[in-house]
Amino acid sequence: KFNTNVGQHILKNPGVAEAIVQKANLKPSDVVLEVGPGTGNLTVRILEKAKKVIAVELDPRMAAEVTKRVQGKPEQKRLEVLLGDVIKTELPPFDVCISNTPYQISSPLVFKLLALPNPPRTSILMFQREFAMRLTARPGDALYCRLSVNAQFWAKITHIMKVGKNNFKPPPQVESSVVRIEPKMGTKRPGVSWDEWDGMLRICFVRKNRTMRASWLGTKEVLAMLERNYRVWCAMNNVAVDDTIIGEEDEMEVEDATGPPEEDEWGGIMDVDEEADETPAFFKEEAERIAKENGGKTKSKKKKTRVAELVREKIRKVLEDKTELADKRAGKCDENDFLKLLYAFNEEGIHFA
Ligand code: SAM
Secondary structure (H helix, E strand, O other): OOOHHHOOOEEOOHHHHHHHHHHOOOOOOOEEEEEOOOOOHHHHHHHHHOOEEEEEEOOHHHHHHHHHHHOOOHHHHHEEEEEOOOOOOOOOOOOEEEEEOOHHHHHHHHHHHHHOOOOOOEEEEEEEHHHHHHHHOOOOOOOOOHHHHHHHHHEEEEEEEEEOHHHEEOOOOOOEEEEEEEEOOHHHOOOOOHHHHHHHHHHHOOOOOOEHHHHHHOOHHHHHHHHHHHHHHHHHOOOOOOOOEEEEOOOOOOOOOOOOOOHHHHOOOOOOOHHHHHHHHHHHHHHHHHHHHOOOOOOOOOEEEHHHHHHHHHHHHHHHHHOOOOOOEHHHOOHHHHHHHHHHHHHOOOOOO
16 A cells, blocks of 8 residues: 555554654644654654644555644644645745655655755654765775765754664665754854856766876866866856867866766765766766867877967966865865865856856
């Protein structure tokens, strides 16, 4: 009767349900968003502690179940069930989010919550264990990735509890973990554009164990993309672009730029991590564009122009002189390194959005 295609794994251990709600430190005045109430095991417990629950549920049968559970009871008035996909739903204001999350929306849910104009004070979310480990990974950890940097850039994230698969009905394939997400607010919230920041991280993390020099200066697709972005920036800022041809591009090693990503980087998480296959796709696009410009020939040498040379020199300056990150690997960089890098690129007129 449960549809595991939409992540229906009902929490059957009341102790775990209690613990999740307790970890949210609810106040009697709180409005709580619950994602995927299912049959309402968490919902009824949240209703005991909070003023109101807004529950967003995709499956009409489940929406009916949770509604029935409070029917005729005083809490009925304090439960609002919205039928639909939480990612596509415009959310009314709320203070706290609690969710035994359907794992396929893990990544979009985290970023939807953090991008809200008034993000929830606390979110207590159950995730697949590996996703939780990625969210909380620190520089140098095996699971440190673009997701870790992005999420921790906007929020403080703590692992609060491991939950074995047998606490669910039916049991999922993998172990789970509960995490707490508290957004950084006010001055702690960095003043950079999300698209710029994420665009830069995409390039850094295509190969997190490569040096920055190799990631930025040793990949044809990256250089081509930055040149295109630089041209746009020049056009918008009335800066002349020098297209004089000054020779032919050097032969460049691009062998793995469009190949499958490194095993340890995405391994085993393709099904839950939305971003997992985006990076290779983005590289493929760039490779196709280059091929088109060369009349369909991927191997032919490209003419080297002054502007291409200039962009390359700007990148070198950013990596070697301004940030001294050329020999560092993305997998070892912390958020200050990335922030420094973004400022330095922007200063040189190089943008990612
Ligand atoms: N909260 C219940 C519990 O802990 O027992 C059920 C949790 S179950 C892991 C996930 C629930 O989310 C299911 O009821 C499923 O129908 C619902 N769901 C799946 N995808 C959803 C989406 N995109 N938006 C809202 N609800 C969704």
